[in-house]
Amino acid sequence: MDVFRRGREVERVKYWGEAECYHYLFDAVIKLNQLGLDSTTRTHGPIRNTDGALSSIRNVKLSAKARALASNGDIEPLRRCIVLDIEGTTTPISFVTDVLFPYARDNVGRHLDATYDSAETQDDIKLLRAQVQEDLENGVAGAVRIPSSDAGKEEVIAALVTNVEAMIKADRKITALKALQGHIWQTGFKKNELEGVVYDDVPEALERWAALGVKVYIYSSGSRLAQRLLFGYTNYGDLRKYLCGFFDTTVGNKKETKSYHEITASLGVDHPSEILFVTDVYQEAIAAKTAGVHSPLCPPQVRCDETTPNLGSIRWKASLDNGLVSGSAT
């Protein structure tokens, strides 16, 4: 073989070598995509949709189908917005009563001691002082005088702990207590001492609604900070990417119709019936319905029994899909 021919042979081998290499890579990309894995990242994590939603293998099909149906008008979402309650709807009530509140109760002293000089904690103390002053004037049981700052950090904290323990025991829904609890939980979530719990079908439902273009909001009596923490640090990771906003009792009590007028105004819909409010509490659903907001109730036998297996699944199927897709729920 002369030099010229051998040169061309080497070029040909090199060309086919490269082509085989590209072919192999192309195959690998297809296989990764079939597995629902993102070939464009080093970690090959789950594929992200353009809207940022995560897709598993099953959900890639579901989301694609949902989009196709939505575009065909077969599934025309009747509600533009979904507003979700937390306790008993997205999250077991036991998580709030047996995990969150005991954590806040048991860490008041530790939190105040560790953060005493921060502006945030000093603001919390200011709110507590004002509340305790009011309680003392009204003869509220369990309220004790808080010494001035000059008395020293330990004495102030001891009095604060006594007051806060009494407030928690009386289950008081007051701003001063909620602000402090929120900051104690913030520390707990950030230190991985707490993890938010949602029912197993919640992430899938949130992803499905995101694919349908439905906006999802939270309305809970917990502070907005507590809500963001719960959904930011769940057993399914950070779910805040699916949520468009958070409402707490600053818009009003959940059992008052006025609150749902406020939410309707904030969401900017043409009519309250474009909103689906999901709750496990009868009086809240009635208040929402009186304001014209769609609010199907979960079956009472499910609502009352927190130990029912697959509670979340039953709850979501019973109320959410009917209300969202067919509008058949009452």
Ligand SMILES: [Mg+2]
């Ligand atoms: Mg509830």
